[in-house]
Amino acid sequence: xxxxxxxxxxxxxxxxxxxxxxxxxxxxxxxxxxxxxxxxxxxxxxxxxxxxxxxxxxxxxxxxxxxxxxxxxxxxxxxxxxxxxxxxxxxxxxxxxxxxxxxxxxxxxxxxxxxxxxxxxxxxxxxxxxxxxxxxxxxxxxxxxxxxxxxxxxxxxxxxxxxxxxxxxxxxxxxxxxxxxxxxxxxxxxxxxxxxxxxxxxxxxxxxxxxxxxxxxxxxxxxxxxxxxxxxxxxxxxxxxxxxxxxxxxxxxxxxxxxxxxxxxxxxxxxxxxxxxxxxxxxxxxxxxxxxxxxxxxxxxxxxxxxxxxxxxxxxxxxxxxxxxxxxxxxxxxxxxxxxxxxxxxxxxxxxxxxxxxxxxxxxx
Numbered sequence: 114x115x116x117x118x119x120x121x122x123x124x125x126x127x128x129x130x131x132x133x134x135x136x137x138x139x140x141x142x143x144x145x146x147x148x149x150x151x152x153x154x155x156x157x158x159x160x161x162x163x164x165x166x167x168x169x170x171x172x173x174x175x176x177x178x179x180x181x182x183x184x185x186x187x188x189x190x191x192x193x194x195x196x197x198x199x200x201x202x203x204x205x206x207x208x209x210x211x212x213x214x215x216x217x218x219x220x221x222x223x224x225x226x227x228x229x230x231x232x233x234x235x236x237x238x239x240x241x242x243x244x245x246x247x248x249x250x251x252x253x254x255x256x257x258x259x260x261x262x263x264x265x266x267x268x269x270x271x272x273x274x275x276x277x278x279x280x281x282x283x284x285x286x287x288x289x290x291x292x293x294x295x296x297x298x299x300x301x302x303x304x305x306x307x308x309x310x311x312x313x314x315x316x317x318x319x320x321x322x323x324x325x326x327x328x329x330x331x332x333x334x335x336x337x338x339x340x341x342x343x344x345x346x347x348x349x350x351x352x353x354x355x356x357x358x359x360x361x362x363x364x365x366x367x368x369x370x371x372x373x374x375x376x377x378x379x380x381x382x383x384x385x386x387x388x389x390x391x392x393x394x395x396x397x398x399x400x401x402x403x404x405x406x407x408x409x410x411x412x413x414x415x416x417x418x419x420x421x422x423x424x425x426x427x428x429x430x431x432x433x434x435x436x437x438x439x440x441x442x443x444x445x446x447x448x449x450x451x452x453x454x455x456x457x458x459x460x461x462x463x464x465x466x467x468x469x470x471x472x473x474x475x476x477x478x
Contacts, residue, residue, distance in 0.1 A: 130251035131311035135304075137244030138265060142300050144237035145293055151230035152290040155216045159223025159373070210354055212375040216287050227286055231279065234289065238272045245269050251311045257327045258312075260466055264303035268296045270335040278339075285383070287374055291342050322405035329398040334458060336391040337430075341455040343384035344448045351377035351445060381448070385437050388451060392430055399423050422461035429454035 217223030245266050249256035257263045275292050278285050353371040356363050363371070374380065402423065403413040414420060433450040436442035442450075 126311050127251045128311070130247050134244045134247035134251060134311070137240050137247060138300065138304060141237045141241035141244060142297060142304075144233055144240060145297050145300070148230050148233035148237055149290070149293045149297060151226055151233055152216070152293060155223050155226040155230055156290065156370070156373075158226060159216055159218030159220045210376040210378070212284075212379050213287075213371075213373040215284070216290065216373055218373055227289075230289055231286065234272065234293065235276060238269070238276060241265070241269050241272065248311060255323050255327065257323075257331065259307075259309045260462075261303050261307045261309040263327075263331065263462070264299055264307055267331050267334055268299045268303075270331050271338055272296060274335050274339055284375075288339070288342060291346075292339075295338075295342075320405060320408065322401060322408065326398060326401040326405050329394055329401065333391050333395045333398055334462070336387060337395075337455050337458055340384045340387035340391075341452060343380050343387065344451045344455075346374060347377050347380035347384060348445060348448055350374050350380055351448075353377075381444070384448070384451060385434075388430060388454075389434055392434060395427060395430065399427055418465045419461065422457065422465050426454060426457040426461055429457045 215227075217227045245256050245262075248262060248265070252258075257266050271292065275285070275288060350371055353363055353367060354377055375383070402420065406415070406417075406420070407413045429450065433447060433454050436450055437447040
């Protein structure tokens, strides 16, 4: 596409809508902040009466594993001593531990705070989404033409993924505090360091592939992020369970916090399923980018820094998924690979865009 053609497609920026977008984004941040404090209240004021749940489960499991069980062979009437079957995790092959009661600790007061936090999150999400839509309307194009727009859209989608999983009756309210904390950080960076005034795109971006390629990249990043949070919490919970199993005594804060999370096996399974579900879409994202590159630059692949790191991210997640399905690389080893893969995705966005020059540099900061 020539510069002249790109100029013809350009329309004047609607400054009024751009200002409305900015106001909505700041308003969303204010409501997210209220949700953040309410999530904290859920953790603080939730009941701690079940604090020994995991410890008791591990102690009982170890005792049961050591104790012989007497069964009777009815046919011959002979008593036979048999070792009991020990249920193990499919993911890490270690222990069978029940899920924690959640951030509210099974307490009505804590549950009330949690429900209020969810309500505030929904309200903030709607305001946030309104800010993204207003930004798009101000220039009559997709709202992800630069890093600022990508950030505000990415965080919107991340919250949307969280709320969608909740709507599907998935018990992931424990994720809320961590999600909202990072969403506030993301928006804080967006409105300060990355802010870019509403403007038209450079000619190379005037393509329907902008809607296809970048939108799928944003969705993949949001889902990868949710999986990364689950993986990080899995590592903490697995260490906590291991310490209890070995007779150690975790600190009071760690006990109060980690006891309420799902079992490490559940966190591991959650992260794996999330990453596995979105990996095919990430594969499509790279293919779509290659097709767009051929249309814009006359070649499908040129090892541009953005292309290279997108491929590195794909390889990292492919290694994680393969390792997670391989007996020798389950549990913590696979979890480390998952975090490395998400780190590659983050660098592909922040590091490449800010520190590396290439054909994708037109997106700007």
